[in-house]
Amino acid sequence: MKARIVIAGGGIVGASVAYHLAKLGMRDIVLLEQGKLTCGTTWHAAGLVGQMRPNRSMTRMSQYGIGLYSTLEHETGLATGWRQCGSVNVARSPERWIVFQRQAAMARSFGIEVELLSPREALEKWPILRIDDLQGALWFPADGKANPADLAQSLAKGARNLGVKIQEGVRVADLKTRNGFVTGIQTTAGDVECEIFVNCAGQWARALGERHGIAVPLHSAEHFYIVTEPIAGVYPMLPVMRDPDGFIYFKEEVGGLVMGGFEPVAKPWGMEGIPDKFEFELLPEDWDQFQPLMEAAIHRVPALETAGVKMLLNGPESFTPDGNFILGEAPEVRNYFVAAGFNSAGIANAGGAGKLLAEWIAGGEAPMDLFEVDIRRFGAFAADAKWLRDRTVETLGLHYAMRWPRHELESGRPQRLSPLYSTLKAKGAQFGSKFGWERANYFGPKMEYTLGRPNWLPAMIEEQLAVRNAAGIFDQTSFGKLRVRGRAAAALLDRVCANRIGKLTYTAILNRKGGYESDVTVQRWADDDFLLITGSAQPVRDRAWLLRNKKSEEDVMVDDVSAEWAVISVLGPRSKDILERTDIGSARPQPASYVGGPGTELYVPIAEARGLYERIWGAGKELGLKDCGYYALDALRIEAGRRAFGPELSPDCTPYEAGLAFTVRPELRRAPEKLAKRILMFTFPATDIFAWGGEPILRNGRPIGELSSVGYSATLGCMVGMGFVYAEDISGRYEIEVSGRNVPAEASLKAPWPR
Numbered sequence: 001m002k003a004r005i006v007i008a009g010g011g012i013v014g015a016s017v018a019y020h021l022a023k024l025g026m027r028d029i030v031l032l033e034q035g036k037l038t039c040g041t042t043w044h045a046a047g048l049v050g051q052m053r054p055n056r057s058m059t060r061m062s063q064y065g066i067g068l069y070s071t072l073e074h075e076t077g078l079a080t081g082w083r084q085c086g087s088v089n090v091a092r093s094p095e096r097w098i099v100f101q102r103q104a105a106m107a108r109s110f111g112i113e114v115e116l117l118s119p120r121e122a123l124e125k126w127p128i129l130r131i132d133d134l135q136g137a138l139w140f141p142a143d144g145k146a147n148p149a150d151l152a153q154s155l156a157k158g159a160r161n162l163g164v165k166i167q168e169g170v171r172v173a174d175l176k177t178r179n180g181f182v183t184g185i186q187t188t189a190g191d192v193e194c195e196i197f198v199n200c201a202g203q204w205a206r207a208l209g210e211r212h213g214i215a216v217p218l219h220s221a222e223h224f225y226i227v228t229e230p231i232a233g234v235y236p237m238l239p240v241m242r243d244p245d246g247f248i249y250f251k252e253e254v255g256g257l258v259m260g261g262f263e264p265v266a267k268p269w270g271m272e273g274i275p276d277k278f279e280f281e282l283l284p285e286d287w288d289q290f291q292p293l294m295e296a297a298i299h300r301v302p303a304l305e306t307a308g309v310k311m312l313l314n315g316p317e318s319f320t321p322d323g324n325f326i327l328g329e330a331p332e333v334r335n336y337f338v339a340a341g342f343n344s345a346g347i348a349n350a351g352g353a354g355k356l357l358a359e360w361i362a363g364g365e366a367p368m369d370l371f372e373v374d375i376r377r378f379g380a381f382a383a384d385a386k387w388l389r390d391r392t393v394e395t396l397g398l399h400y401a402m403r404w405p406r407h408e409l410e411s412g413r414p415q416r417l418s419p420l421y422s423t424l425k426a427k428g429a430q431f432g433s434k435f436g437w438e439r440a441n442y443f444g445p446k447m448e449y450t451l452g453r454p455n456w457l458p459a460m461i462e463e464q465l466a467v468r469n470a471a472g473i474f475d476q477t478s479f480g481k482l483r484v485r486g487r488a489a490a491a492l493l494d495r496v497c498a499n500r501i502g503k504l505t506y507t508a509i510l511n512r513k514g515g516y517e518s519d520v521t522v523q524r525w526a527d528d529d530f531l532l533i534t535g536s537a538q539p540v541r542d543r544a545w546l547l548r549n550k551k552s553e554e555d556v557m558v559d560d561v562s563a564e565w566a567v568i569s570v571l572g573p574r575s576k577d578i579l580e581r582t583d584i585g586s587a588r589p590q591p592a593s594y595v596g597g598p599g600t601e602l603y604v605p606i607a608e609a610r611g612l613y614e615r616i617w618g619a620g621k622e623l624g625l626k627d628c629g630y631y632a633l634d635a636l637r638i639e640a641g642r643r644a645f646g647p648e649l650s651p652d653c654t655p656y657e658a659g660l661a662f663t664v665r666p667e668l669r670r671a672p673e674k675l676a677k678r679i680l681m682f683t684f685p686a687t688d689i690f691a692w693g694g695e696p697i698l699r700n701g702r703p704i705g706e707l708s709s710v711g712y713s714a715t716l717g718c719m720v721g722m723g724f725v726y727a728e729d730i731s732g733r734y735e736i737e738v739s740g741r742n743v744p745a746e747a748s749l750k751a752p753w754p755r
């Protein structure tokens, strides 16, 4: 058998990918389901569909989903159970209420209809709600609910109508590749030749990928809800209600309630593997595990105390190490795509995710900034089954947990360690984790989470002042480092990088739309030997990009050497004096300007890093050298106007929009006639409520963007931030909306430091 595209998995996600590929005009598509459509996880989902996501692009994705769900029945003739009943989210704690105010501001900025309600107003929307301990509520009138199995069947029907072939009872068993490309699959019904394979196998996706060396880091956990008998006051259009402080949600079903939630300490499942035959099956009830949710629910909805419970449903769902789903082309094999790991939001996200993956497949590149869900954000470190199991205990609960600013996950750490880890720990470093690496955030007291002034601020101020007035030493070993070697190495880099490659080049890697795929520095070590330095979370993504752009006849090797080289940076006006007094041995120095002002990054083999650190420290302590961490680094780069990949530089942003056209060689510069958006810098007073990122930027009282980065500047004694403004005319009066308060801000195209 032959097909252009084969999709494995007939849950809502596979059905949505098939539907959207067909909508884009792609033909010759086969969807294979080992059991029956929806028989995996989809059939037993609760069906809540919300639209608010933590950023603009993800929110756009779920808004699209809601639009699709509300029209699909009309298109296919198959009912979806879609009801736009709205959703009420209630806040118990004052901190949650501040978070809701921040969310409401962001929602308005993203163009989502939203309203803040008093407890009384919440009661009007939800008549059997207990409100005496509530601070208030958030009302999203466009949210809704659907019947997951019907929705998936409706998408499948839409796909069939457009020519997709759907076969049930056929399992994808193996993959065939040639020269790193997909060429076909083996199934329980014979071999199929294909160009493109899409793994939408839900909780089976990890094992399916693993067989071919493809990391799909997800793990199953038991996941629960109860269904009650009818309850007085519950009616079909009763809004969905979430009480995140109690970790619970409610939805009307046949006059009763579906009540489920996200326990803070979850129960992983499937450690011995997920059985192939798990069709329309559930797991045994576990009332002990469900007890905390039940108690919270009776507290919030006292009518539950006497309501009859029809069933406690326990169904497995897959969760990922960071709580975001997994989308995109696997870095290990060309034309192998994945959409899986939906963290109990697969019904809400399937519409948007299916569309985005279809566009990615059809267009050959991610259609927009998808870094948060991009499969390339993980490395091999995240694929270990035991590590995933431990992490899943924590990530299920993240769904409703308070996501404090600078929140760090705790499970499965430490994982990847710099040779300086113990030394810095002994000196009081407080660590965060990025791409598995432990990194010093600051040197001081253990972090206490807050929305206000953080307890680490004084320590970070000292670190910043050291860098501006003397020198700071930073461990930046976590940098992604790719060694690019071979006769065609220079040609490949020249083709992929936007700037001409010299001895040391700061440049961009751009996609076909001219947006950032990465922001890198390239060191030329020899004519055919280069070190490409990228962000800590970028090596898998950048390596895949280089290899995809390598011509088959080109002789180039691209190795991830991130764990072979440590990086020690000495930044500040005394850095030169300090390094002149230091024997740097075999370290390779490189000028560093990330925080503005003088500085040097030293690339040193891992084994020599501790010795070098001690020698620098010996030379520097008399000259005011101070250990510093990433919080200071970030605030310093913001005040110096340096853009970072992720918050500012992304596939949706061009060097012109970022104000970095100089990183592009002149012949490639295409100045646009007008800029749809551009980065502005802001300074504004630090109040008792801090800005943490994502706050709306108001121009003449109207939102025109959000802060992409924000920090406290010790030198200026105020908050410094930057963000894209979506307007041609940038003149006017600016404010930043910080947790419901409009704080006057000074805006400029220029960095606030140096003045």
Ligand SMILES: Cc1cc2nc3c(=O)[nH]c(=O)nc-3n(C[C@H](O)[C@H](O)[C@H](O)COP(=O)(O)OP(=O)(O)OC[C@H]3O[C@@H](n4cnc5c(N)ncnc54)[C@H](O)[C@@H]3O)c2cc1C
Pocket (backbone or CB within 6 Å): 008, 009, 010, 011, 012, 013, 014, 032, 033, 034, 035, 036, 037, 038, 039, 040, 041, 042, 043, 044, 045, 046, 047, 048, 049, 148, 170, 171, 172, 173, 200, 201, 202, 203, 204, 205, 208, 223, 224, 225, 260, 313, 314, 315, 316, 317, 339, 340, 341, 342, 343, 344, 345, 346, 347, 348, 349
């Ligand atoms: C209790 C519970 C409540 C939930 N509530 C909500 C909610 O309110 N809102 C929301 O948005 N989400 C909710 N979810 C999550 C949602 O159900 C999932 O995220 C979603 O169903 C995942 O869809 P999927 O297509 O990825 O996986 P699945 O539905 O599991 O589909 C994967 C399919 O792949 C098939 N398959 C596997 N391996 C192969 C192979 N080798 N060859 C061929 N076929 C294969 C399987 O048989 C399966 O049918 C809930 C989940 C649970 C458990």
